[in-house]
Amino acid sequence: MKVYSRFMESLRSSRFTVSGEIDPPKDANPAEVVEQVEALREHVVAANVTDNPIGDVIMCTLATCVIMQQHGLEPIYQATCRDRNRIALQSDVIGAAALGIRNVLALTGDHPRMGKSRDAKPVFDLDSVLLTRTLSTLRSGRNLSGEELAHAPEFHIGVGLSPGVEPIEAEIIKLEKKIEAGAEFVQTQCIYDEKVLERLREETSHLDVPILPGIAPLRSLGMAKFMLANVPGISIPDEVMRRLESSRDLKETAIDIAAELVSAAKDYGFPGVHIMPVGMHMHVGEIIERSGVR
Amino acid sequence: MIHTRHKPLEEILQMLSGATKVAVLGCGGCVAFYRTGGAAQVRELAEKLGEHLQVVSLGVSNRQCYLCREEELSGLRDAERIRKIARELEGFDRLEEVEAVLSLACGVGVQNLAGLLELPVYPAQNTLFMGRRRVEGDFDIELCVGCGDCVLGYTGGICPVTRCSKSLMNGPCGGVFNGLCEVSRATGEEIPCAWVEIYRRLKKLGRLEELRRIREPRSHAASGIPRRVKVQEGAG
Ligand code: SF4
Ligand code: SF4
Numbered sequence: 001m002k003v004y005s006r007f008m009e010s011l012r013s014s015r016f017t018v019s020g021e022i023d024p025p026k027d028a029n030p031a032e033v034v035e036q037v038e039a040l041r042e043h044v045v046a047a048n049v050t051d052n053p054i055g056d057v058i059m060c061t062l063a064t065c066v067i068m069q070q071h072g073l074e075p076i077y078q079a080t081c082r083d084r085n086r087i088a089l090q091s092d093v094i095g096a097a098a099l100g101i102r103n104v105l106a107l108t109g110d111h112p113r114m115g116k117s118r119d120a121k122p123v124f125d126l127d128s129v130l131l132t133r134t135l136s137t138l139r140s141g142r143n144l145s146g147e148e149l150a151h152a153p154e155f156h157i158g159v160g161l162s163p164g165v166e167p168i169e170a171e172i173i174k175l176e177k178k179i180e181a182g183a184e185f186v187q188t189q190c191i192y193d194e195k196v197l198e199r200l201r202e203e204t205s206h207l208d209v210p211i212l213p214g215i216a217p218l219r220s221l222g223m224a225k226f227m228l229a230n231v232p233g234i235s236i237p238d239e240v241m242r243r244l245e246s247s248r249d250l251k252e253t254a255i256d257i258a259a260e261l262v263s264a265a266k267d268y269g270f271p272g273v274h275i276m277p278v279g280m281h282m283h284v285g286e287i288i289e290r291s292g293v294r
Numbered sequence: 295m296i297h298t299r300h301k302p303l304e305e306i307l308q309m310l311s312g313a314t315k316v317a318v319l320g321c322g323g324c325v326a327f328y329r330t331g332g333a334a335q336v337r338e339l340a341e342k343l344g345e346h347l348q349v350v351s352l353g354v355s356n357r358q359c360y361l362c363r364e365e366e367l368s369g370l371r372d373a374e375r376i377r378k379i380a381r382e383l384e385g386f387d388r389l390e391e392v393e394a395v396l397s398l399a400c401g402v403g404v405q406n407l408a409g410l411l412e413l414p415v416y417p418a419q420n421t422l423f424m425g426r427r428r429v430e431g432d433f434d435i436e437l438c439v440g441c442g443d444c445v446l447g448y449t450g451g452i453c454p455v456t457r458c459s460k461s462l463m464n465g466p467c468g469g470v471f472n473g474l475c476e477v478s479r480a481t482g483e484e485i486p487c488a489w490v491e492i493y494r495r496l497k498k499l500g501r502l503e504e505l506r507r508i509r510e511p512r513s514h515a516a517s518g519i520p521r522r523v524k525v526q527e528g529a530g
Contacts, residue, residue, distance in 0.1 A: 081460075086511065108467040111459050113480040122460060129464035130511050144511075162468035170493040170505070174465035177508050189468060230479065232471040 005102035006074050007046035008156045010272075011185055011210045016293045017272030018262075019076060019187065019212060020044035020284055022068060024059035030067050033059070037071045039281035043288055046074035046103060048187070048274070054115030055082065062092065065101050076158065077101050080109025085125035086134065086144055093135060097153030105158040105187065106131040106178075129177045132159055136182030159183040161211070163191060163200045164233025172203050179209055186211040187274040190227070192218065192236040192257075194264045201268045213265045216276040217254040217287065221245055223278075255283055259290035266293045295426050296324040296400040297434060298331060298419040300339075306396065307346055309416045313394040314347055318418070319407070320354035321399035328434075331398030331419060339398070339418060351388040358403025361410060363530075379410055389413075442516030448504045450495030455512070457488035463509040465489055 003009050010017040020040040025032035040047055049064045065075035077096050079089060093104055108128040112120040126134060134144060141152040159178040165171050175186065191197055191213045204211055218224045221244045224236050240257055247253035258275070265273045277284050288294060310316055318340045325331025333354050340349045355361065361382055367375050379389065389395075394414045397404045401421040408415035423436040441455045445463070455461045459477045466489035469476025475485045496502050 108460065108462065108469075110469065111477050111480075113459070113477045114469075118480070124460040124462065125514070126511055127460070127462040127464050128467070129508055133508065160468060162470075165466070165468060165470055166473070167490065167493060169497075170466050170489065171468075173493075173502070173505055177464055177506070181508060232469055232476065 002154070004154045005046065005156055007076065007103050008184070010045045016266055017210070017212065018044045018288060018293075019272070019274045020047035020281075021274070021276045022047050022049050022064060022073075022075075023279075024049060024061070024064040026056070026058045028059070033064055033067045034071050036277075036281045037068050037073045040277075040284055041071070041073045043285040044073075044275065046076050048076040048078055048105060051078045051080045051107070051109065052083070054110045055112040055117045055120060056115045057117065062096055062099070062101075065096065066099055069100060074103070075101055076103040076105050077155075078105045078107055079131065080107045081124050081126050081128065081131055082109030082112065083120075083123055085123055089126065089131060090134060090138060090143055093138065093155070094149075094153050097155055102155050103158060104135055104155045105160065106135055106183075107160050128159060129174065129181050132157055132178045132183050133181035139182075156184050157182050158185040158187060161186050161188045161200075162233050163188050163196055163203075163213070164235055166233065168199075168203060175204070175207070179207060183209060185209060188212065188214045190214045190216040190231065190234065190276060191261065192224075192227075192234065192240060194261070194268075195237075196235060197261075197264055197268050197270075201270070210271045212272045212274040213261075213270055214274045214276055215258055215261045215265070215287075216278050217258040217280045217283070218244060219254050219278065219280065220250055251280075251283070254280065255286050255290060258287045259292075262287060262291035262293055266291070295327060295424070295434070296402070297328065297422040297425055297436075298325055298398075298400050299422055300330065300335075300419055301417065303342055306339075306343070306416070306418055310343075310347065310394055310396065313392075313414075315350045315392045316343070316347060316394045316396055317351040317389060317392040318343065318349055318396045319352070319358070319398065321358045321397070321403050322354050323357035323359065323403070324400065325398055325419070326354065335398060339396075343396075350391050355399075356382065358397060358399035358407050361403075361406055364409065367410065375410075375412075440517070441512065442521070443513055445509070445512075448507075448509065449492045450499060450501065450504075452488055452492045452495060454488050454492060457486075457491075459485070461512075462489065463512060465505060466493070 022036050049061045051061045052058055061077055065077050068075045106128050112122050135157045138153050141149050161175055224244055227234050243253055262273050275284055318336050320331045320336035336352050340352045343349050396416050396418050398418045404417045424438050425434050425436040427435055436456050439456045459475050470487040473490050475487045478485045496504055
């Protein structure tokens with residue numbers, strides 16, 4: 001199997017791989033992307049670019065990825081099924097590949113009812129399994145209409161996983177289908193509980209694909225409570241809540257907690273982590289350093 | 295069954311503006327069954343409209359979607375047409391006098407009637423969905439959107455096209471929350487996740503292998519254009 005990206009090269013090596021995440025701005029200011037790129041560049045191999053989470057309009061994934069490349073950070077292009085049918089999705093990722101984007105993450109996407117564009121038409125022509133297979137088909141040199149592509153797009157295909165959802169069996173069956181459809185790496189939703197890491201390890205031990213647990217620093221007790229109420233399947237141990245509650249320096253506590261999870265992920269044998277900095281881009285280096293994984 | 299909901303009176307009056315004599319017509323089908331467009335609702339609406347215009351005739355047809363076909367009327371002059379239609383509309387005798395008809399049927403009934411009459415026919419209701427299956431709290435739920443490519447055979451008899459908010463084909467998305475669909479958090483309603491229901495049902499039936507199979511993308515060629523079917527001779 002060919003390696004097209006630094007990210008995949010790192011996953012195939014014995015190095016502990018850390019991916020990050022860029023939050024595109026809602027306006028047309030490239031400097032906001034550049035600032036995040038500069039904060040992450042030395043610390044992560046590649047970083048995801050979100051596709052209008054919960055349907056709130058932000059700078060498009062493709063433009064953000066290109067800005068990242070211009071500033072030396074490898075992008076992982078997140079494609080969701082929410083706004084684009086199979087025509088637009090194929091067209092977009094072919095364009096992305098032509099611009100040198102070498103990692104694509106296939107996601108279902110949130111329902112538009114979840115955000116500020118609640119009246120928008122939900123598309124979902126494909127789902128994450130079918131988008132994954134579509135990416136594989138394109139890479140093998142055909143499009144969904146069966147036409148041959150003389151120059152097939154070259155990228156690695158990733159998928160998401162929500163480790164805490166019930167029933168977990170249904171989630172794992174879906175992951176198995178994504179792998180059958182061609183998924184080469186997995187990044188998960190945020191995990192705050194080592195027990196969830198442990199369970200994830202057990203549930204996926206039969207799968208031969210690198211899984212990067214998602215880790216996002218908890219900036220405040222308010223954020224922790226918000227996540228508990230809004231992120232499906234999330235669990236935050238009481239002890240973590242207590243540490244946030246009694247913290248004298250929230251930033252330090254957030255970095256500590258995230259660093260401990262990164263090192264736990266390594267201890268459980270995961271090949272890396274996916275850090276979603278949620279505004280703490282400046283501190284990602286610190287999180288990795290304190291975790292001692294390098 | 296078809297579910298409907300009354301339009302606001304202001305909107306109905308707006309549609310009827312210009313007409314002084316109107317007929318109000320209920321339907322004996324789904325809307326009578328659900329008491330949104332049967333005899334009592336016709337009387338109620340006629341009473342309210344009576345304060346603003348003259349309601350000359352009111353009644354409940356058998357089912358507005360059953361009404362006679364265009365070909366049975368062809369060659370008939372308008373007055374005869376109206377009489378023939380009126381005969382099918384039980385208790386609906388003075389159709390010849392009115393300037394407009396207000397129908398409490400679903401969108402199918404309204405369009406069927408409108409296609410048969412020269413008079414303007416207006417909808418008194420918004421047509422919501424096809425559904426049944428009473429669940430807790432006396433809710434009937436939407437069950438089918440008529441997608442033209444039925445997958446119920448692979449999903450334990452639970453329709454993901456209709457009952458998964460994203461019409462997904464290959465299992466639950468990451469948004470499922472305590473067995474509820476993610477949109478429940480936005481709407482405040484408890485909408486079950488169709489894929490959790492499908493998973494549980496298939497597991498119970500010992501047919502989880504259906505869930506393990508990658509299902510093809512649905513063909514929208516079966517539903518994206520105005521559809522028609524050839525009706526068998528002697529039927530319908
Ligand atoms: S799959 Fe669903 S929407 Fe399509 S025909 Fe069957 S029940 Fe109706
Ligand atoms: S939560 Fe369940 S019903 Fe809702 S969109 Fe996801 S899979 Fe569909």
